[in-house]
Amino acid sequence: MDQSKYIEMIRNNPYVLEHIAEPTEEMKLLAVRRNGLALQYIPHPTREMQEAALANTSRAIQFIKNPTTDFLVQAIRGGWNNLEYIQNPSDELIRLALSQSGWAIKYVQNPNRQLQLLAVKKNYDAIKYINNPCPIVQEAAVKTNYEALRYIHTPTHEAECIAVKSNEQAVRLVRPIDKSKLLEFLKINILVIKYIPREMTVSPHELEQVLQEVLRHEDVDEKYVRDFINCSAIDKNNETMPIDKLMLVYQYGSDAAKRITVDEKLRIK
Structure with a gap:
């Protein structure tokens, strides 16, 4: 087939590159400039192709082997969820992702306490992605929003008290609850009286x-x-x-x- 035909096909659908036996450099560059994810169909992309792919979409980072630090930073700045595609990210990269969304913690294996705190202070509900959050992380989350209590499987008593003091409706998220705990909550926030369980x-x-x-x-x-x-x-x-x-x-x-x-x-x- 005439090369110009291939060029036109790639221009309309960059994924066509997958089915071209020996694409030219021009074809490869055109494909990644139109859709950076087409990089997956280029076995040994040049630096120029990688840069073009990332410029088009930061998600292209998943198809770059041994990416440079600059590439990694560019990818995270393009979207915190690209942390998913980075193996063993540095603390610097993790912090950059967390500065955009606390939810990025879901892509971090065994995050330390400092990273957990950054996550829940950015988005209180990021705590749902943290296994067995320590007391200080629980408290930081409920201080940001009492609703964080619903995402903590085994909240500490202190976290419950902080949540209830900030908003009496938090008592509805405390389970189990008994009379002694309820009376203690009333000492913290008298408006809990409006949300006493029916039973x-x-x-x-x-x-x-x-x-x-x-x-x-x-x-x-x-x-x-x-x-x-x-x-x-x-x-x-x-x-x-x-x-x-x-x-x-x-x-x-x-x-x-x-x-x-x-x-x-x-x-x-």
Whole structure:
């Protein structure tokens, strides 16, 4: 077949190169410039062909044997998921990929703690690609977003507490949960009261005990007090939790708790 015919065929479909017995250098270059993945059909590509293929698509890195550091960096900059095609990537390359997406950790064998932390701080849900994340990595993930808790098979108690404190809805992701753990969570975030599992109950007396223990401290968390005062699920007229919040603070609250309560009530008015 006339060479110009081959050129036209490659221009329309670079993969045609696979079926050309002895393609010319011109044909090879044209193919990889049109589609870098056509590099897979060139047994011994020249440096120029490799560069052209990578310039077209960073995914062409998978078809380059013994790529240079420059090629590797170019591939990762072109897409973090190209880390999948790199054997034994250096920490520098891994960090470059993680700077784009924490999900890149899925392509790292036995990542060290520092790399795990980079991953979950970039994308909290990258923790689902980490086997048995250590406590500090779990905590970093839930600090970024409490939803990370759903991707941790065996979360530490500290990770659960951090998640619940940041968002009361996190209590729904804690399994298993018992009464003692639930009461502990109520000491961390009073709004957990809105998400008590149906199969579990907390009596007004038990809740009062929790509140008395928390509010008596001078270093009581200001947000906790304000959330308590504004929580509609707890009120002297509430059928489920008939607690007089102002009286409880007056009787058992520290001076700090009382000051915050007064300030919040004035702010509401």
